[in-house]
Each structure stands twice: as structure tokens, then as C-alpha cells.
Amino acid sequence: MLPTLLAAALPLLVSGSPAKRATVPSELFAKEIPAKVSATASSVMDTAPNFSYPHTTSSNSGVWQLEVADWWTSGFFPATAYLVNARAELCGATADNGLDAADWLALGRAMSAGLAPLEDHTTQGHDVGFLSFPFIEELKVNPDNETAKTGVNKFANALAARFNPTVGCTRSWDSSDADEFQVIIDNMMNLEVLFQSAALTGNDTLVDIAISHANTTMANHIREDGGTWHVIVYSASTGEVTAKHTAQGYSDDSTWSRGQAWAIYGFANMYAHTGITDYLTTARRLADYFISNIPSDGIVPWDFNAPTADRPADTSAATTASTGLLLLSQHETDDSLASKYSDAAIQILSDTTAFAWQPSWNSILSNGTVNVPQGNSRTGIVYGDYYYILAGTELVNMGLASC
Numbered sequence: 001m002l003p004t005l006l007a008a009a010l011p012l013l014v015s016g017s018p019a020k021r022a023t024v025p026s027e028l029f030a031k032e033i034p035a036k037v038s039a040t041a042s043s044v045m046d047t048a049p050n051f052s053y054p055h056t057t058s059s060n061s062g063v064w065q066l067e068v069a070d071w072w073t074s075g076f077f078p079a080t081a082y083l084v085n086a087r088a089e090l091c092g093a094t095a096d097n098g099l100d101a102a103d104w105l106a107l108g109r110a111m112s113a114g115l116a117p118l119e120d121h122t123t124q125g126h127d128v129g130f131l132s133f134p135f136i137e138e139l140k141v142n143p144d145n146e147t148a149k150t151g152v153n154k155f156a157n158a159l160a161a162r163f164n165p166t167v168g169c170t171r172s173w174d175s176s177d178a179d180e181f182q183v184i185i186d187n188m189m190n191l192e193v194l195f196q197s198a199a200l201t202g203n204d205t206l207v208d209i210a211i212s213h214a215n216t217t218m219a220n221h222i223r224e225d226g227g228t229w230h231v232i233v234y235s236a237s238t239g240e241v242t243a244k245h246t247a248q249g250y251s252d253d254s255t256w257s258r259g260q261a262w263a264i265y266g267f268a269n270m271y272a273h274t275g276i277t278d279y280l281t282t283a284r285r286l287a288d289y290f291i292s293n294i295p296s297d298g299i300v301p302w303d304f305n306a307p308t309a310d311r312p313a314d315t316s317a318a319t320t321a322s323t324g325l326l327l328l329s330q331h332e333t334d335d336s337l338a339s340k341y342s343d344a345a346i347q348i349l350s351d352t353t354a355f356a357w358q359p360s361w362n363s364i365l366s367n368g369t370v371n372v373p374q375g376n377s378r379t380g381i382v383y384g385d386y387y388y389i390l391a392g393t394e395l396v397n398m399g400l401a402s403c
């Protein structure tokens with residue numbers, strides 16, 4: 001029955017009144033963004049020389065909770081200062097747009113200083129990809145900065161040391177059972193640091209590791225319907241898959257929305273670096289799943305399959321997916337799909353802004369979910385804000401918005 005029903009429904013959808021097209025929300029370029037980044041940077045700078053960085057806000061008052069430098073999210077805020085610097089270069093820094101509020105590059109550099117010691121002794125294991133973000137940003141501004149180069153290379157080698165050729169992946173969480181080799185979908189985001197370091201050093205082994213990790217993930221993490229498992233467990237000694245389950249999602253069979261967002265971005269990025277067509281088709285499948293599973297209210301839930309009653313949203317999944325969709329759109333070889341994915345990104349940003357733009361909070365957005373199983377949702381999140389700002393800037397770069 002289903003195919004017939006679908007076939008009957010499709011022409012109606014296509015020939016009916018054209019879908020309402022979302023417009024880019026003006027909040028993406030509002031003065032509140034640089035004002036909040038500047039205020040947060042002051043509180044980070046107050047903690048020098050032992051820096052602390054924002055991760056999440058308290059859920060009711062929207063006040064940032066600072067974390068020590070040795071934490072997986074601490075790279076995002078210094079990297080945010082670099083994003084605002086790039087925005088100021090692109091749009092001009094004026095009192096009107098608020099981008100004249102600080103010397104963003106100086107702030108990004110000063111706040112990054114607290115991260116450099118981590119390259120030799122982080123306890124964050126696989127999360128070195130995120131920790132390297134401000135160093136990658138510094139190299140876009142000054143390709144000769146030795147501190148930043150060293151940071152990228154050491155973080156990349158730390159990740160490479162977690163690669164197991166039998167499995168074909170880098171290890172995510174460590175386990176007390178040495179044969180239990182866990183890989184989370186989030187780790188598609190780490191692969192960028194391998195490409196960056198390979199470009200600096202010419203060490204192509206790092207690229208080979210990235211491709212192997214992506215291929216193995218493509219084979220095992222993605223379901224028929226384009227949804228994803230959060231955690232795949234391999235045997236470290238044989239490389240066989242021994243379990244597929246969730247850690248942060250609703251159930252082993254559900255699709256955790258932020259994992260799906262990491263995957264969209266990760267595979268679009270792999271395609272951008274390698275031109276391997278399978279990465280493009282995989283990114284499309286992941287994107288199509290995300291887009292078609294957003295409920296009609298436009299609110300991205302923390303897990304697409306969690307029961308709808310009192311289901312928290314996850315605005316960080318929404319903004320990460322938006323940025324991933326824009327990256328996919330930029331590299332898409334089919335023009336109509338390129339428009340489809342950028343339109344979807346704009347729709348998600350518009351719907352997310354409508355319910356989660358939060359002028360009275362320290363964070364830009366509310367309604368992020370850090371971890372439902374740990375009881376942590378309805379907060380601001382530093383990486384949700386980071387991808388929100390990045391999406392706005394990319395829309396300008398793509399000619400789809402003006403500053």
C-alpha cells in the first residue's frame with residue numbers, strides 16, 4: 001500500500017501551493033551577539049591565568065557555568081571570538097552592528113593561551129578535535145603562528161594514536177575492557193584536525209586515518225533510513241561489531257539528533273576534503289533524515305524518536321545541523337539539492353530563533369540539551385551558540401543573507 005499512497009501524495013505536494021520559504025532571521029546579525037560574546041569573554045579573562053570556559057548555562061537563569069580548561073568544550077568559546085572577528089572583517093565593525101565592541105582577535109588569542117598546555121596532557125582523550133578549533137582559526141589569520149601549528153599537530157597526533165587499524169577507527173571513550181572499542185558518531189567532527197595537520201606537515205598517514213574512520217563509520221553507524229546509532233562497539237582484536245547502542249539518546253534504536261547533526265557536518269566535510277562521492281551521498285541521506293524528521297512545529301527535539309510529551313528540544317542539534325547543511329549545500333554537485341539544503345538550514349535557523357532567542361540569558365539561545373539521561377536539558381550551550389554564529393556568517397559568504 002505504502003508506495004501507492006506515496007505516489008498519489010507526491011504530485012499533490014509538488015503541484016500544490018509552493019511551500020512557504022523561510023527568511024533568514026535578523027537575529028543572526030543582531031547587536032546582542034557581539035555584546036554577549038564580549039561580556040562572556042570578560043568573565044573568562046577574569047579567570048586568567050587559570051582559565052575557565054563556558055559550557056552550559058543554569059537552566060532557569062541562563063547564567064554561564066564555567067568549566068576548567070581540561071574539558072571537551074573549552075575550545076568553543078575562544079573559537080567563537082575568532083568567528084566574531086571573521087564576521088567583523090566580513091561585515092565591517094560599526095556601532096550599528098555592535099561588532100566594534102571588542103578586539104575579537106586579541107580576545108581569541110588571549111583565551112586560547114589557556115588551552116595550549118592541554119596538547120601535552122589533556123584528559124579528554126578523543127575530544128582533541130574540538131580543543132583544536134581555536135588553533136585552526138588562528139592559522140586562518142596567521143599561518144605562521146608556531147603555537148597554533150604545534151597545537152594542531154600535537155592534537156592530531158594524539159588522535160592518531162587512538163587509531164586501531166584492525167577496527168579502522170579512532171577510539172572514542174576508553175573502556176575498562178581493553179577489547180571493548182567504542183566509537184561514537186560525534187567523532188566524525190574530530191577528523192578535521194587530521195586534515196589540518198596533514199596540510200601543515202605533509203603527513204598523509206593522518207588523511208588515511210581520517211578516510212578509514214569515515215569509511216568504517218559509513219558502513220556501521222548509519223541505518224537503512226538514514227538515521228544513526230550513537231555508539232558502535234567493536235572488538236579491538238578482531239574489528240567485528242559487537243554492539244550498537246546509545247549513550248545520550250532515548251533508546252538503542254532511536255536517533256539522537258545531535259549525533260545526526262555531527263554526522264551531517266562530518267560527512268559533508270569529508271566530501272569537501274576528498275571529493276569521494278560516497279561521502280556526498282551519505283551526507284545527503286543523513287541530511288534527508290534530519291529534515292524529514294523535524295516535527296511540524298519546527299522544533300528539533302533532542303531525540304527524534306523520544307516520546308513527544310514534554311520532550312526537550314535541542315537547539316545545539318538544530319544549529320549544528322544548519323551549519324552542516326550549509327556546508328553540504330556549498331559542495332553539492334546538484335544545484336536543486338544545493339538549494340534544498342540551504343533552504344532547510346534557513347528554515348531550521350528561523351524556527352529555532354523563534355522559540356529560543358533569549359535576550360535575557362548569557363547564552364544567545366536557550367533550549368539546548370546537553371544530556372537527557374544525565375538530567376541536563378533546557379540550557380544555553382556554548383557550541384549551540386558557536387554554530388549559530390557560524391551559520392549566519394556562512395549565509396553571508398554564500399550570498400544568501402546580508403550582514
Ligand SMILES: *[C@@H]1O[C@H](CO)[C@@H](O)[C@H](O)[C@H]1NC(C)=O
Nearest residue numbers: 046047048049050051052068
Ligand atoms: C593556577 O593553578 C595552579 C595549579 O593548580 C596553582 O598552583 C596556582 O595557584 C593557580 N593560580 C591562581 C592565580 O589561581
Ligand SMILES: *[C@@H]1O[C@H](CO)[C@@H](O)[C@H](O)[C@H]1NC(C)=O
Nearest residue numbers: 109112113135138145147148
Ligand atoms: C599564536 O597563537 C596562540 C594560540 O592560538 C595565541 O595564544 C597567541 O597569542 C598567538 N601569538 C601571536 C603572536 O599572535
Ligand SMILES: *[C@@H]1O[C@H](CO)[C@@H](O)[C@H](O)[C@H]1NC(C)=O
Nearest residue numbers: 156157160161203204205206
Ligand atoms: C605521521 O603521523 C603518524 C600518526 O601520528 C605517525 O605515526 C608518523 O610517525 C608520522 N610520520 C612522520 C613522518 O612524522
Ligand SMILES: *[C@@H]1O[C@H](CO)[C@@H](O)[C@H](O)[C@H]1NC(C)=O
Nearest residue numbers: 208211212215276277278279
Ligand atoms: C574509502 O571509501 C572509498 C569510497 O567508498 C573508497 O574509494 C576507498 O578506497 C576507501 N578507503 C579505505 C582506506 O577504505
Ligand SMILES: *[C@@H]1O[C@H](CO)[C@@H](O)[C@H](O)[C@H]1NC(C)=O
Nearest residue numbers: 059299311312313366367378
Ligand atoms: C524552552 O525552554 C523553556 C525554559 O527555559 C521551557 O519553558 C520551554 O518549554 C522550552 N521549549 C521547548 C519547545 O522545549
